[in-house]
Amino acid sequence: MSKTLVAVQPSPVRGRALALAGGRIRAASQLARAARAARVGRSRGERGAATAEYAIATVAACGFGGILIALLKSDAMQSLLKAIINAALRAAGIDFEL
Numbered sequence: 076m077s078k079t080l081v082a083v084q085p086s087p088v089r090g091r092a093l094a095l096a097g098g099r100i101r102a103a104s105q106l107a108r109a110a111r112a113a114r115v116g117r118s119r120g121e122r123g124a125a126t127a128e129y130a131i132a133t134v135a136a137c138g139f140g141g142i143l144i145a146l147l148k149s150d151a152m153q154s155l156l157k158a159i160i161n162a163a164l165r166a167a168g169i170d171f172e173l
Contacts, residue, residue: 157173
């Protein structure tokens with residue numbers, strides 16, 4: 076007599092698969108994990124990849140921000156920005172010097 080698997084459903088409470096017949100909860104659980112991984116597009120070894128990518132992007136953004144701050148604090152950049160602002164104010168008809 077062979078046992079058949081009637082249905083496999085993911086549990087909304089724990090995210091585990093339940094086998095309704097045959098006592099194959101472990102096999103159904105593995106099947107549900109594989110199906111979930113196929114839907115998401117990541118294998119078991121790539122689970123932390125998104126977090127690592129966000130961490131690298133955050134570090135890069137902080138480095139870029141530090142470079143911008145260093146550039147904007149320089150005398151040459153400050154005088155260039157003041158010249159741009161003064162030109163825009165003159166074009167708008169406002170007589171004001173920074």
